[in-house]
Amino acid sequence: MQTHIISLLVEDNPGVLTRMSGMFTQRGINITSLTVSPCEKEGLSRMTVAIEGSESELEMVRKQLSNLIEVVKVVDLKENEAIIRDLCLLKVHAKDSGARLEVMQLAESYGAKILDAALDSVTLELTEEPKKIDRFVDLMRHFGVKQLFRTGVTAIGISAGGGVEK
Amino acid sequence: MAKQKLSGAEIVVEELKTEGAEVAFGIPGGALLDLYDVLYKEEAIRHILMRHEQCAAHAADGYARVSGKAGVCIATSGPGATNLVTGLANANMDSSPVVALTGQVPTSVIGTNAFQEASTFTITMPITKHNFLVKRTEDLPKVIHNAFYIANTGRKGVVLVDLPTDILAGKAKVDLHQKETFAGYKPNIKPNQVQIKRVVEILANAERPLILAGGGVISADAAVELRHLADFLGAPVVTTLMGKGAIPENHPFCLGMAGMHGQLYANRAINECDALLALGTRFSDRTTGWQLDQFAPDATLIHVDIDTAEINKNIQVDIPIVGDVKLALSGILKLLEKKRAKKSESEWEKRIKKMHEACDSCVEDISREGASVSDILIKEISRILDDDAIVTTEVGQCQMFAAHYYMTRKPRTFISSGGLGTMGFGFPAAIGAKVAAPDKKVVDIAGDGSFLMTCQDLATCVENDIPVVVCILDNRYLGMVRQWQELFYEKKYAHTGLGITPDFVKLAEAFGCYGERVEKPEDLKDALNNAFESGKPAVLDMIVGKEDKVLPMIPPGGGITGMIGTERCKHI
Numbered sequence: 001m002q003t004h005i006i007s008l009l010v011e012d013n014p015g016v017l018t019r020m021s022g023m024f025t026q027r028g029i030n031i032t033s034l035t036v037s038p039c040e041k042e043g044l045s046r047m048t049v050a051i052e053g054s055e056s057e058l059e060m061v062r063k064q065l066s067n068l069i070e071v072v073k074v075v076d077l078k079e080n081e082a083i084i085r086d087l088c089l090l091k092v093h094a095k096d097s098g099a100r101l102e103v104m105q106l107a108e109s110y111g112a113k114i115l116d117a118a119l120d121s122v123t124l125e126l127t128e129e130p131k132k133i134d135r136f137v138d139l140m141r142h143f144g145v146k147q148l149f150r151t152g153v154t155a156i157g158i159s160a161g162g163g164v165e166k
Numbered sequence: 167m168a169k170q171k172l173s174g175a176e177i178v179v180e181e182l183k184t185e186g187a188e189v190a191f192g193i194p195g196g197a198l199l200d201l202y203d204v205l206y207k208e209e210a211i212r213h214i215l216m217r218h219e220q221c222a223a224h225a226a227d228g229y230a231r232v233s234g235k236a237g238v239c240i241a242t243s244g245p246g247a248t249n250l251v252t253g254l255a256n257a258n259m260d261s262s263p264v265v266a267l268t269g270q271v272p273t274s275v276i277g278t279n280a281f282q283e284a285s286t287f288t289i290t291m292p293i294t295k296h297n298f299l300v301k302r303t304e305d306l307p308k309v310i311h312n313a314f315y316i317a318n319t320g321r322k323g324v325v326l327v328d329l330p331t332d333i334l335a336g337k338a339k340v341d342l343h344q345k346e347t348f349a350g351y352k353p354n355i356k357p358n359q360v361q362i363k364r365v366v367e368i369l370a371n372a373e374r375p376l377i378l379a380g381g382g383v384i385s386a387d388a389a390v391e392l393r394h395l396a397d398f399l400g401a402p403v404v405t406t407l408m409g410k411g412a413i414p415e416n417h418p419f420c421l422g423m424a425g426m427h428g429q430l431y432a433n434r435a436i437n438e439c440d441a442l443l444a445l446g447t448r449f450s451d452r453t454t455g456w457q458l459d460q461f462a463p464d465a466t467l468i469h470v471d472i473d474t475a476e477i478n479k480n481i482q483v484d485i486p487i488v489g490d491v492k493l494a495l496s497g498i499l500k501l502l503e504k505k506r507a508k509k510s511e512s513e514w515e516k517r518i519k520k521m522h523e524a525c526d527s528c529v530e531d532i533s534r535e536g537a538s539v540s541d542i543l544i545k546e547i548s549r550i551l552d553d554d555a556i557v558t559t560e561v562g563q564c565q566m567f568a569a570h571y572y573m574t575r576k577p578r579t580f581i582s583s584g585g586l587g588t589m590g591f592g593f594p595a596a597i598g599a600k601v602a603a604p605d606k607k608v609v610d611i612a613g614d615g616s617f618l619m620t621c622q623d624l625a626t627c628v629e630n631d632i633p634v635v636v637c638i639l640d641n642r643y644l645g646m647v648r649q650w651q652e653l654f655y656e657k658k659y660a661h662t663g664l665g666i667t668p669d670f671v672k673l674a675e676a677f678g679c680y681g682e683r684v685e686k687p688e689d690l691k692d693a694l695n696n697a698f699e700s701g702k703p704a705v706l707d708m709i710v711g712k713e714d715k716v717l718p719m720i721p722p723g724g725g726i727t728g729m730i731g732t733e734r735c736k737h738i
């Protein structure tokens with residue numbers, strides 16, 4: 001089992017998300033993260049899908065995705081050839097000023113932004129590689145995490161172009 | 167072309183004509199009044215009113231398989247559309263080009279549980295190649311054109327267009343006949359030349375080459391190329407169920423259908439070959455069996471398929487070629503002919519010719535020790551019908567008796583539900599087949615259980631003068647399930663006895679059809695003659711052994727060399 005990140009260019013039609021996610025469901029593949037957003041081309045959206053599976057499952061998924069009529073391009077992003085980002089918002093308990101200070105210091109060392117500070121909590125934002133966010137969140141659990149939001153990954157290939165245009 | 171102001175319904179019908187649709191199988195309803203109002207005046211499209219939407223889809227499917235053109239079916243919103251579902255799934259599984267048009271509630275009330283609303287778009291998404299929910303009348307020309315284009319190209323399949331009433335009623339100024347397609351749809355048809363060269367190298371040097379022909383050969387109209395290659399290479403041909411007809415089964419190099427209910431020697435040949443050229447097949451478990459180490463263990467595996475996603479899906483192959491089977495075959499032939507002259511007869515060819523003599527669907531010898539009444543009846547049908555006749559099948563033992571014993575001689579003359587295995591398919595598919603080929607005899611080889619699932623469309627046949635002949639293997643059982651219970655569940659026949667079935671002769675007569683009971687196989691010839699002579703749709707109730715079994719077979723979990731029930735086979 002390995003995490004794979006697939007970046008798709010799809011036609012921006014109602015139903016395209018259902019069609020795409022249905023393809024995964026039918027084949028029993030679990031999507032661990034999914035983001036959809038507009039992209040540089042009008043009428044197209046970019047989807048970034050993270051899935052867990054073997055190489056052969058990935059291969060199957062890639063082919064099945066390219067078979068979908070609304071999918072214009074499929075890119076299988078390798079970890080070392082892509083910049084991968086996830087955005088995390090979290091509210092951490094700060095039961096006293098000591099705790100608050102510690103949270104804020106740790107946040108700073110991770111490059112997290114302090115969005116709000118209240119008497120009993122601090123709200124933070126961190127945009128980073130998913131693994132680094134995992135570590136940061138683990139750290140924050142010592143203080144108590146009240147709420148956690150993550151957008152899921154989005155990713156961009158490092159080399160120019162890349163990916164198979166169908 | 168100048169823009170014209172037309173209603174959505176008019177656009178749909180104009181585009182249907184442009185795409186060459188001559189027939190539509192359907193049932194109207196509230197959501198389709200505007201469309202039917204246009205069809206009412208339309209003479210270029212023959213609309214056949216069916217008695218169930220499932221049959222409309224199967225008929226369109228049968229029409230497509232026989233004509234090679236997309237079949238069209240129409241159903242109203244809600245129950246009409248949900249009734250279509252089985253038929254669409256069936257066609258899509260077998261890569262049969264069908265375009266389905268469904269009515270839908272007005273866009274303003276979609277999602278409100280309006281009267282006769284069902285989310286056809288989401289329901290049919292996983293059982294179609296593509297589907298559309300049309301939201302603007304002006305999109306219709308592009309949508310209908312692409313529905314046909316997508317259904318009919320690449321790996322063929324079903325495209326459904328969901329049409330809300332306000333879109334059909336609304337008017338728009340449109341450019342008809344536009345040819346714009348979708349950026350994401352570029353069917354890959356041209357085979358890679360480097361791969362072709364590799365294949366030629368393998369085939370030229372193989373001592374025991376074998377061709378496995380699937381439905382893709384028929385769908386690509388590549389039967390002629392297949393025969394040339396088989397002749398040139400001295401390579402035997404075995405087929406899948408969907409590939410029946412890709413090569414005449416009386417051709418000395420044909421060994422018939424392989425797989426679970428296939429021919430003993432077709433399976434042997436797969437086991438013995440040293441190069442296997444698989445064409446337009448997805449290596450379903452019904453073909454390969456479940457012990458893959460018995461499937462062509464010594465062979466270099468070559469797989470030609472139009473769908474990339476089929477490559478290495480069920481079986482790992484050595485050389486894949488993605489593309490159209492016809493193009494690939496002509497490419498292979500061209501290089502091969504340059505490379506070497508036709509060889510003299512090899513040991514393998516001699517063995518194949520012997521194997522051919524033992525193939526039940528390849529030779530005309532009729533009854534032998536251990537043959538059941540069902541076996542004999544199908545062999546009789548095979549002898550009586552001419553080369554051009556079309557046989558459709560229901561699902562169950564009837565289907566496998568037909569697949570095993572019926573000698574198919576031409577492409578597009580054996581029509582069966584392969585992927586989905588849909589009881590009730592054969593009869594409405596026969597209707598579609600007869601409409602596509604009115605001059606050919608069309609016979610549905612049916613089971614009593616299956617026929618009861620769609621027999622109401624006898625009314626359609628009578629009303630529209632579609633004289634198909636239904637030959638029921640009447641065993642008073644859901645026979646195939648009973649056979650499994652007999653062989654693998656200690657004869658506990660749980661809910662497979664059909665008890666009191668209707669008098670099929672009277673049933674036929676009640677609809678205004680011809681009906682006759684066939685008590686003994688020797689009476690079949692006259693009965694079939696009477697049926698054809700009557701000029702009416704007909705039902706022949708053929709009484710067979712209640713416990714007839716389709717044998718030999720690969721038992722569940724077995725491999726292609728582990729067939730059981732081979733005592734009745736001719737051994738060489």
Ligand SMILES: Cc1ncc(C[n+]2csc(CCOP(=O)(O)OP(=O)(O)O)c2C)c(N)n1
Nearest residue numbers: 562563564589613614615616643644645646
């Ligand atoms: C719609 C549908 N329901 C159930 C089945 C499961 N099934 C497969 S074969 C079979 C029995 C078919 O009986 P019949 O049509 O009488 O044919 P026979 O096997 O007796 O020749 C059944 C129930 C099916 N294939 N399709």
Ligand SMILES: [Mg+2]
Nearest residue numbers: 613614643645
């Ligand atoms: Mg039966």
